Amino acid sequence: EGVYSFAAMEAKWPQVWEDLKVFTPADDGSRERRYVLDMFPYPSGDLHMGHAEAFAMGDVVARYLRQKGFDVLHPIGWDSFGLPAENAAIKRNAHPSEWTYANIDTQAASFKRYAISADWSRRLHTSDPEYYRWTQWLFKRFYERGLAYRKDSPVNWCPKDLTVLANEQVVNGACERCGTPVTKKSLNQWYFKITDYADRLLQDMDQLQGHWPERVLAMQRNWIGRSEGAHVRFVIEATEDRAEREVTVFTTRPDTLYGATFFVVAADAHLALDLVTPEQHDELMAYREKVKALSEIERQSTEREKTGVFTGRYAINPLNGEKLPVWAADYVLADYGTGAIMAVPAHDQRDLDFAKAFNLPVRAVLDTGDEDPSETGVATTGEGTLKNSGELDGLSKSEGIPAAIEILEKLGTGEKFVNFRLRDWLLSRQRFWGTPIPIIHCGECGEVPVPDDQLPVRLPDNLRGEALSPKGTSPLAAAVEWVNVDCPNCGRAAQRDTDTMDTFVDSSWYFLRFVSPDYTEGPFDPEKINNWMPVGQYVGGVEHAILHLLYARFFTKVIKDIGLIEANEPFSALLNQGQVLNGGKAMSKSLGNGVDLGEQLDKFGVDAVRLTMVFASPPEDDVDWADVSPSGSAKFLARAWRLGQDVSSEPGVDPASGDRALRTITHKTIADAAELLDNNKFNVVVARLMELVNATRKTIDSGAGAADPAVREAVEAVAVILSLFAPYTAEDLWNTLGHPASVANAGWPKHDEALLVQDTVTAVVQVQGKVRDRLDVSPDITEDALRALALASENVQRALDGRGIRTVIVRAPKLVNIVPA
Numbered sequence: 001e002g003v004y005s006f007a008a009m010e011a012k013w014p015q016v017w018e019d020l021k022v023f024t025p026a027d028d029g030s031r032e033r034r035y036v037l038d039m040f041p042y043p044s045g046d047l048h049m050g051h052a053e054a055f056a057m058g059d060v061v062a063r064y065l066r067q068k069g070f071d072v073l074h075p076i077g078w079d080s081f082g083l084p085a086e087n088a089a090i091k092r093n094a095h096p097s098e099w100t101y102a103n104i105d106t107q108a109a110s111f112k113r114y115a116i117s118a119d120w121s122r123r124l125h126t127s128d129p130e131y132y133r134w135t136q137w138l139f140k141r142f143y144e145r146g147l148a149y150r151k152d153s154p155v156n157w158c159p160k161d162l163t164v165l166a167n168e169q170v171v172n173g174a175c176e177r178c179g180t181p182v183t184k185k186s187l188n189q190w191y192f193k194i195t196d197y198a199d200r201l202l203q204d205m206d207q208l209q210g211h212w213p214e215r216v217l218a219m220q221r222n223w224i225g226r227s228e229g230a231h232v233r234f235v236i237e238a239t240e241d242r243a244e245r246e247v248t249v250f251t252t253r254p255d256t257l258y259g260a261t262f263f264v265v266a267a268d269a270h271l272a273l274d275l276v277t278p279e280q281h282d283e284l285m286a287y288r289e290k291v292k293a294l295s296e297i298e299r300q301s302t303e304r305e306k307t308g309v310f311t312g313r314y315a316i317n318p319l320n321g322e323k324l325p326v327w328a329a330d331y332v333l334a335d336y337g338t339g340a341i342m343a344v345p346a347h348d349q350r351d352l353d354f355a356k357a358f359n360l361p362v363r364a365v366l367d368t369g370d371e372d373p374s375e376t377g378v379a380t381t382g383e384g385t386l387k388n389s390g391e392l393d394g395l396s397k398s399e400g401i402p403a404a405i406e407i408l409e410k411l412g413t414g415e416k417f418v419n420f421r422l423r424d425w426l427l428s429r430q431r432f433w434g435t436p437i438p439i440i441h442c443g444e445c446g447e448v449p450v451p452d453d454q455l456p457v458r459l460p461d462n463l464r465g466e467a468l469s470p471k472g473t474s475p476l477a478a479a480v481e482w483v484n485v486d487c488p489n490c491g492r493a494a495q496r497d498t499d500t501m502d503t504f505v506d507s508s509w510y511f512l513r514f515v516s517p518d519y520t521e522g523p524f525d526p527e528k529i530n531n532w533m534p535v536g537q538y539v540g541g542v543e544h545a546i547l548h549l550l551y552a553r554f555f556t557k558v559i560k561d562i563g564l565i566e567a568n569e570p571f572s573a574l575l576n577q578g579q580v581l582n583g584g585k586a587m588s589k590s591l592g593n594g595v596d597l598g599e600q601l602d603k604f605g606v607d608a609v610r611l612t613m614v615f616a617s618p619p620e621d622d623v624d625w626a627d628v629s630p631s632g633s634a635k636f637l638a639r640a641w642r643l644g645q646d647v648s649s650e651p652g653v654d655p656a657s658g659d660r661a662l663r664t665i666t667h668k669t670i671a672d673a674a675e676l677l678d679n680n681k682f683n684v685v686v687a688r689l690m691e692l693v694n695a696t697r698k699t700i701d702s703g704a705g706a707a708d709p710a711v712r713e714a715v716e717a718v719a720v721i722l723s724l725f726a727p728y729t730a731e732d733l734w735n736t737l738g739h740p741a742s743v744a745n746a747g748w749p750k751h752d753e754a755l756l757v758q759d760t761v762t763a764v765v766q767v768q769g770k771v772r773d774r775l776d777v778s779p780d781i782t783e784d785a786l787r788a789l790a791l792a793s794e795n796v797q798r799a800l801d802g803r804g805i806r807t808v809i810v811r812a813p814k815l816v817n818i819v820p821a
């Protein structure tokens with residue numbers, strides 16, 4: 001007779017699992033393979049509550065698939081390049097690798113304690129030369145295909161971090177990392193030509209539909225921003241001092257060409273300077289200064305009054321020959337479309353606001369049945385019939401668009417055009433702690449890639465502390481012996497590129513490396529890669545909805561095009577776990593509401609923390625640590641574990657003679673749990689498991705009691721299902737039942753269809769007194785389990801419509817009444 005001690009279990013089992021290589025896939029084709037991956041961590045300090053939640057979820061999937069008999073690849077590694085290591089090194093006069101690898105060791109120890117069922121033999125770190133060698137190798141393949149190129153360009157610049165930022169790293173006009181308002185600067189920078197893949201990145205989302213959260217797909221779609229429309233060329237009339245020239249606009253509404261009453265170019269684009277007449281020049285320059293001082297948020301605000309300057313020029317409408325005044329304004333963006341627009345105030349609100357501000361004419365060309373926009377101040381954008389539009393009169397909007405394009409094409413002044421919001425990926429960084437760009441600049445030969453057999457281009461190790469601090473050029477420029485090399489092509493003196501790669505490059509292919517992390521002939525073993533790819537279940541935070549996931553999809557497509565892999569998409573299914581909150585708010589230093597993971601583990605044990613994370617809510621929802629009860633989880637685990645202490649039925653005895661009611665609950669739990677797990681309803685599985693534990697206890701305490709073979713059957717099922725959530729307790733329980741380790745490979749119990757018919761009662765679920773769902777539940781369901789089932793109901797969630805919950809009144813097994821906040 002033992003006492004439930006999580007500390008004893010945590011001390012005992014990790015070594016056993018490691019010795020038995022329980023989590024190393026056979027990788028021999030004997031079983032169907034499945035690849036389960038958690039977004040790999042960044043090594044900042046020790047693991048936190050967020051890691052604990054995300055990795056608990058991913059581990060449920062990996063452990064479940066293993067029980068179902070799949071050969072599961074579930075690796076772990078670190079995204080270990082990046083700024084925080086560099087900043088720490090500057091502060092401590094150290095090398096970034098010291099901070100990085102010390103943190104990795106800390107996290108690795110915590111992950112092992114947390115009993116992540118990872119194959120540790122595949123561990124990788126993106127800052128290892130054996131890894132970044134292949135990042136450089138891939139960069140070269142992109143370069144050879146014209147997908148990596150350099151250009152001079154105005155870039156987002158963080159004046160505090162002194163580094164270039166990708167558009168994605170600019171949040172509301174400020175640096176994602178430090179919050180400093182971002183400015184523009186012109187630099188020669190490396191780009192990946194992701195725009196070449198815009199259409200495929202969009203199209204292939206069809207394959208992900210239903211398997212990725214709709215929200216993430218919508219964000220990607222919006223980021224790619226495909227707009228169908230037309231390019232229309234306008235002649236800008238010559239003036240005394242300025243020659244005639246042509247300017248192209250992008251419009252999604254060529255049907256409204258007859259309603260164009262003015263023309264606008266982005267004030268901050270060079271085009272504005274090219275066009276402006278000498279008389280208007282000073283006014284434009286003063287305006288541009290004002291625009292530069294505005295943040296991106298202010299510029300894009302629709303609330304702000306429209307401002308602009310007349311350029312002194314006129315554009316000729318190619319359809320009707322009308323002269324349209326050309327303005328420069330900041331509501332037209334320099335880097336979208338062509339940076340110039342035809343303004344149709346009657347049917348575009350921004351144009352209408354501008355027309356009102358500057359007294360420009362408004363002419364409606366589409367009868368929508370709404371009132372005249374020039375009177376209401378509201379542009380009409382719906383369907384309707386074209387008027388005042390010459391040959392287009394009488395057509396609907398959707399007929400008018402292709403008709404207008406046809407006319408433009410005949411005139412040779414325009415054509416159909418598909419515009420994307422997506423920009424090429426700016427990948428170079430003027431920082432030290434990243435993958436060096438494997439290019440040498442030679443005065444004679446230009447850009448010369450470092451030959452493959454000279455990879456990796458290693459980071460110099462003689463720069464430390466202050467030498468790493470950002471100066472606007474890369475710190476690598478200071479490593480003179482490193483920079484100066486002979487040109488691999490002509491042998492003359494040449495210089496290495498001193499920029500490093502955005503760390504998103506490293507994370508765009510790590511899932512491929514995990515398949516064969518020690519392979520030395522290429523980034524991955526071509527014999528193995530297609531056995532595992534694509535990742536069957538990817539788990540990570542929604543904060544990566546755009547950047548990381550889009551880049552990883554882009555890399556996968558290019559690598560497929562090179563012919564190295566078959567997969568077209570890297571991640572077949574995606575699960576975004578929620579956040580861990582405390583008191584309804586994200587944990588933060590400033591709020592002082594942080595919860596230390598280590599303390600929670602010490603107090604309640606790993607299993608209780610893991611179980612709490614999973615039980616608290618559906619995996620996609622946030623967990624509020626102030627509302628959960630790890631001590632309740634711990635009590636449940638002890639209760640489940642004690643079942644094993646009390647089982648006295650012999651192993652191997654046919655349970656057919658056992659208690660029929662208990663057998664029904666056991667078999668129903670097994671069957672339903674599998675279905676729930678297939679649909680990521682982990683929390684409901686836990687609720688069902690609690691019911692099974694209670695029913696088993698009842699049987700033990702009555703009738704045939706502990707010797708009933710149905711009891712053993714039930715407890716074995718408990719151990720296997722519990723192994724997905726509470727690996728230590730489950731292993732110990734399994735051991736008590738007389739089985740060798742590991743329960744992780746016990747196999748999912750088979751259920752008997754004939755036993756599924758069960759007495760049930762109907763529980764009514766009300767929201768604010770209104771019946772929203774009816775659930776078939778066991779007559780002896782616990783309050784906790786019934787509450788969880790009710791809250792998981794889709795009908796209930798719909799009725800709550802995002803509102804929080806004030807109280808839940810549970811009268812098991814018949815009634816649940818939920819009162820929204």
Ligand code: ANZ
Binds near residue numbers: 227331333335
């Ligand atoms: C004339 C027009 C008439 C427009 C109308 C709209 C409605 P999306 O869908 O986002 O692609 N536009 C084009 N380039 C722009 C820029 N650089 N800055 C600001 N606005 C720009 O939007 C395309 C529409 O946004 C284009 O179609 C253009 O206005 C404007 F009744 O042209 B439209």
Ligand code: ZN
Binds near residue numbers: 448490
């Ligand atoms: Zn050369």
